[in-house]
Amino acid sequence: MGCFYCIRIxxxxxxxxxxxxxxxxxxxxxxxxxxxxxxxxxxxxxxGKKRGEKNGEKGxxxxxxxxxxxxxxxxxxxxxxxxxxxxGFGSVYKGRLxxxxxxxxxxxxxxxxxxxxxxxxxxLMLSLLHHKNLVNLIGYCTDGDQRLLVxxxxxMGSLENHLFDVEVGKExxxxxxxxxxxxxxxxxxxxxxxxxxxxxxxxxxxxxxxLLDNDFIPKLSDFGLAKLGPVGDNTHVSxxxxxxxxxxxxxYAMSGKLTLKSDIYSFGVVLLELITGRxxxxxxxxxxxxxxxxxxxxxxxxxxxxxEMVDPLLEGQYSIRCLHHAVAITAMCLQEQANFRPLIxxxxxxxxxxxxxxxxxxxxxxxGRGNVRLGSRHPDPNSDPSLQSSCNISAPS
Numbered sequence: 346m347g348c349f350y351c352i353r354i355x356x357x358x359x360x361x362x363x364x365x366x367x368x369x370x371x372x373x374x375x376x377x378x379x380x381x382x383x384x385x386x387x388x389x390x391x392x393g394k395k396r397g398e399k400n401g402e403k404g405x406x407x408x409x410x411x412x413x414x415x416x417x418x419x420x421x422x423x424x425x426x427x428x429x430x431x432x433g434f435g436s437v438y439k440g441r442l443x444x445x446x447x448x449x450x451x452x453x454x455x456x457x458x459x460x461x462x463x464x465x466x467x468x469l470m471l472s473l474l475h476h477k478n479l480v481n482l483i484g485y486c487t488d489g490d491q492r493l494l495v496x497x498x499x500x501m502g503s504l505e506n507h508l509f510d511v512e513v514g515k516e517x518x519x520x521x522x523x524x525x526x527x528x529x530x531x532x533x534x535x536x537x538x539x540x541x542x543x544x545x546x547x548x549x550x551x552x553x554x555x556l557l558d559n560d561f562i563p564k565l566s567d568f569g570l571a572k573l574g575p576v577g578d579n580t581h582v583s584x585x586x587x588x589x590x591x592x593x594x595x596x597y598a599m600s601g602k603l604t605l606k607s608d609i610y611s612f613g614v615v616l617l618e619l620i621t622g623r624x625x626x627x628x629x630x631x632x633x634x635x636x637x638x639x640x641x642x643x644x645x646x647x648x649x650x651x652x653e654m655v656d657p658l659l660e661g662q663y664s665i666r667c668l669h670h671a672v673a674i675t676a677m678c679l680q681e682q683a684n685f686r687p688l689i690x691x692x693x694x695x696x697x698x699x700x701x702x703x704x705x706x707x708x709x710x711x712x713g714r715g716n717v718r719l720g721s722r723h724p725d726p727n728s729d730p731s732l733q734s735s736c737n738i739s740a741p742s
Contacts, residue, residue, distance in 0.1 A: 409484030463569035478533030520663035591625030613678025622656030
């Protein structure tokens with residue numbers, strides 16, 4: 346791996362971690378999630394803090410409990426025309442709670458104990474964690490055997506919807522928009538890793554779980570697989586391997602040992618999807634091209650080939666220098682040895698810098714589509730000291 350770009354890595358976010366035990370999931374109950382959990386604002390130093398509790402105020406942002414009848418009415422009895430998506434977890438429907446509030450209602454397919462646990466985890470996580478890059482949980486339903494979650498409605502759907510199988514005539518995501526989505530997702534993950542206490546391992550980071558609002562601001566969703574990170578002297582959390590094929594870190598897939606760096610690998614796969622416009626795993630492609638990371642390895646080792654893996658829908662509308670830095674960040678996220686992967690804090694800083702550069706380039710190009718091609722010359726990766734200082738990127742050894 347010495348031929349990859351190198352990022353000098355910090356080993357922790359320098360946050361004190363409170364020992365909450367091995368797992369926050371309570372024993373599932375047959376009827377409901379009884380505890381009403383208060384939210385806390387971005388910046389609170391403990392998951393368990395209630396909003397305003399630091400200043401002696403009582404929290405007010407509690408996930409609301411809905412009846413099944415209320416949600417059936419909101420979705421017009423789960424009418425097919427309101428179906429937003431479906432999968433192994435269940436189905437998501439568009440609903441309207443009142444004239445001014447459109448929501449997304451996820452009706453879960455519960456598979457015994459595990460399904461109920463995932464429901465409880467998601468309610469707890471999203472009731473406790475609040476950030477502009479995390480989807481907002483409005484409420485839940487636990488009537489009888491029904492398990493439903495009510496989220497804010499994200500009108501632009503998922504990142505997956507805009508990257509793959511783009512319809513003819515539909516404007517593809519610009520380079521600048523892709524960088525902004527990556528930076529926003531990084532900030533959401535940074536909040537989970539470095540602001541939450543104890544830290545939270547997302548465990549299911551993928552393009553279909555990154556939702557977009559009207560302004561293409563990304564929000565991480567689907568926290569049913571999330572786990573509390575290791576505390577004290579522990580280096581990892583041992584758990585049954587779960588997640589989506591193509592996104593799982595190799596060490597987690599082989600051993601079940603889960604760390605914050607497992608999320609970093611998954612984030613690197615999402616970055617590859619943004620750069621290439623290809624799916625993490627695509628069975629419709631030829632054998633050697635089905636697994637995105639494996640297909641990209643030869644390109645990542647040779648900077649002269651970086652442009653060959655770029656999404657053709659971008660039509661060259663990007664900065665070559667910016668591409669080089671973006672690929673460098675991606676390659677480090679995909680390091681096979683977890684300890685060599687960077688912290689999400691450094692990744693977020695680097696991506697914000699690239700966003701600023703892309704916006705600056707666009708502002709100097711009249712009528713630009715969002716990014717500008719600066720030329721075909723492959724620059725020296727050390728030629729931009731401002732990026733090196735902001736994200737600790739240096740040339741490969």
